Amino acid sequence: MKTLILARRTAREILRDPLTVIFGLGFPLILLFLLTAIQRNVPVALFTLESLTPGVAVFGQSFITLFAATLIARDRSSSFLQRLYTTPLAAGDYILGYALPLLPMGLAQSAACYLAALCLGLPATVHVLWALLAALPAGLFFIGLGLLAGTVLTDRQVGGLCGALLTNLTAWLSGTWFDLSLVGGWFEDLARALPFLHAVQLGRAALRGEPAGGLDHLWPVAGFAMAALIAAAAVFAAKMRRD
Amino acid sequence: MDGVVTEGLTKRYGSLTAVEALDLAVPAGERFALLGVNGAGKTTTVRMLCCLTRPTAGRALVGGRSVTEEPMAVKARIGLSPQETAVAPNLTAEENLLFMAGVHGMGREQARARAKELTEALDLGQVLRRRAGKLSGGWQRRLSIAMALVSRPKVLFLDEPTLGLDVLARSALWETIRSLEGVTVILTTHYMEEAEALADRVGIMAAGRLLRTGSPAQLLAGTGTDRLEDAFLAIVKEAEGR
Numbered sequence: 001m002k003t004l005i006l007a008r009r010t011a012r013e014i015l016r017d018p019l020t021v022i023f024g025l026g027f028p029l030i031l032l033f034l035l036t037a038i039q040r041n042v043p044v045a046l047f048t049l050e051s052l053t054p055g056v057a058v059f060g061q062s063f064i065t066l067f068a069a070t071l072i073a074r075d076r077s078s079s080f081l082q083r084l085y086t087t088p089l090a091a092g093d094y095i096l097g098y099a100l101p102l103l104p105m106g107l108a109q110s111a112a113c114y115l116a117a118l119c120l121g122l123p124a125t126v127h128v129l130w131a132l133l134a135a136l137p138a139g140l141f142f143i144g145l146g147l148l149a150g151t152v153l154t155d156r157q158v159g160g161l162c163g164a165l166l167t168n169l170t171a172w173l174s175g176t177w178f179d180l181s182l183v184g185g186w187f188e189d190l191a192r193a194l195p196f197l198h199a200v201q202l203g204r205a206a207l208r209g210e211p212a213g214g215l216d217h218l219w220p221v222a223g224f225a226m227a228a229l230i231a232a233a234a235v236f237a238a239k240m241r242r243d
Numbered sequence: 244m245d246g247v248v249t250e251g252l253t254k255r256y257g258s259l260t261a262v263e264a265l266d267l268a269v270p271a272g273e274r275f276a277l278l279g280v281n282g283a284g285k286t287t288t289v290r291m292l293c294c295l296t297r298p299t300a301g302r303a304l305v306g307g308r309s310v311t312e313e314p315m316a317v318k319a320r321i322g323l324s325p326q327e328t329a330v331a332p333n334l335t336a337e338e339n340l341l342f343m344a345g346v347h348g349m350g351r352e353q354a355r356a357r358a359k360e361l362t363e364a365l366d367l368g369q370v371l372r373r374r375a376g377k378l379s380g381g382w383q384r385r386l387s388i389a390m391a392l393v394s395r396p397k398v399l400f401l402d403e404p405t406l407g408l409d410v411l412a413r414s415a416l417w418e419t420i421r422s423l424e425g426v427t428v429i430l431t432t433h434y435m436e437e438a439e440a441l442a443d444r445v446g447i448m449a450a451g452r453l454l455r456t457g458s459p460a461q462l463l464a465g466t467g468t469d470r471l472e473d474a475f476l477a478i479v480k481e482a483e484g485r
Contacts (some may be wrong), residue, residue, distance in 0.1 A: 001348075002348065016374075051291055087318060
C-alpha cells in the first residue's frame with residue numbers, strides 16, 4: 001500500500017512536468033514524422049517505418065532514464081528523501097515506488113510511437129503488438145539506469161549525463177539512423193557490446209514476425225536490464241543505510 | 244520519558260568530531276532550541292535523533308525509544324521538517340499532506356480528516372490546491388511543518404525553520420510554531436532572536452559541544468548580559484578560552 005502511494009506520487013511528479021511530454025513523447029514523434037517525410041522523397045530505403053519505428057521507440061524510452069534520475073536526484077537535493085527516511089518506509093518501498101510507474105509510462109511511450117507509425121502507413125498486423133512487448137526489456141534497462149543515476153549523481157550531473165550523453169549514445173549506437181556496419185571497426189564492436197543496438201534489433205525482429213531471430217538480441221538487453229536494476233537496488237539501499 | 248534524552252551522544256567523521264559527548268534532557272511538551280553558528284553540530288545532532296545518521300558513541304532516547312536499537316519505533320514517533328523545504332513540487336499542498344498521511348499508513352478517510360485538521364491549524368486553506376513548488380518560501384515552510392505533523396508526532400524536529408525567509412514570513416511562521424501544542428519541539432537555529440522568541444530553553448552549541456543550556460532569562464542572568472546575542476558570544480568565547 002505504501003509502495004503504491006509512493007508510486008502514485010512518482011507518476012504525478014513526472015507526468016505533471018511539461019518537459020516529460022515535450023521530450024518523452026513530442027521529440028520522438030517529431031523524429032518519426034520528419035524521417036518518414038524524408039523517406040518519401042528519396043529513392044532508396046533509408047528510413048522505412050519497419051526499420052525506423054522500433055529505433056524511435058527505444059530512443060524515446062531513453063528519456064525515461066532522464067525522468068527517473070532527475071526526480072530521485074531532486075528528491076535527494078531538496079531533502080525530500082531525507083524526510084521520507086524518517087517515516088516507516090522500507091528500502092523496497094522506495095525502489096518499487098520509483099520504478100513501478102515508469103514501466104507503464106515507457107510502454108505508453110512506445111505505444112504512441114507505433115500508433116503514429118500505423119497512421120503513417122505501417123501495416124496493422126499482430127506483429128506490432130509483439131514489437132510493443134519487445135520494447136519492455138529496454139524499458140526495464142532504462143528504468144534501472146535512471147534509478148542508479150539518480151541515486152549517485154546530483155540533479156545537475158543527471159541533466160548532462162542522462163539528458164545529453166545517454167540519449168546521444170542511444171541514438172548513435174542503436175543502428176536506428178544508419179547501418180553500423182558502414183562504420184565498422186571499434187564503433188560497431190562497441191555498439192554490439194551495449195544493449196541499444198540489440199534493443200532495436202529485437203523490436204525489428206518482432207515487427208517482422210521473427211521471434212526466433214529476436215532471441216539472440218533479447219538476452220543481451222535482458223541481461224543489461226537485470227544488471228541495472230540489481231545495481232540500482234543495491235546502491236540505493238547502501239546509500240540509504242549510509243545516509 | 245516522552246521527550247528527548249541523550250547521554251554521551253557523539254558523531255565522528257574520520258578525524259572530525261561533529262558532535263562530542265552530548266548530554267541533553269528535553270522534557271515532553273518543551274520547545275528547545277539548539278543555537279549555534281554554521282558547523283556547530285546542530286544538524287548532525289538532529290540527524291542522529293531522527294535516525295538519519297548512526298551515532299559513533301553514546302545513546303539517545305526519543306519518545307522513550309532508542310535511536311540505535313528501535314529506529315522504526317522512533318520514526319513512528321517523530322516528525323522532521325528539514326533545512327530545505329522538502330516538499331513534492333508538482334503535487335498540490337493538499338496532495339503533499341495526503342501523501343505523507345499515506346506513507347504513515349493512514350487510510351483514505353483518515354488521511355483526508357488529518358489533512359483537513361492541519362489545513363485549519365496551520366491556515367493552509369488559501370494554498371491547498373496550488374502546487375507546492377509554486378508556493379513562496381514562507382508557504383513552503385509552513386507546508387513542510389504541516390507535513391511533519393501529519394503523523395501526530397510526539398517529537399517534532401525543525402531544522403533551521405525560517406532560514407532564508409523575509410521578516411513577515413518569519414513572523415508568521417513563528418506564530419505557527421508557537422501555536423503547536425502537545426508536542427515536544429527541537430529546533431535548530433543560528434538566529435538569536437528566533438531562539439529567544441520560540442524556545443522555552445536554549446542549548447548553545449559550538450564546535451560540536453553543548454556549552455550551556457537554560458531559559459533565555461537564565462542565560463542572560465548567568466552571563467550578566469542584556470541580549471541573547473551577547474550571552475551567546477560570552478559563552479562561546481569563554482569556552483574558547485578567549
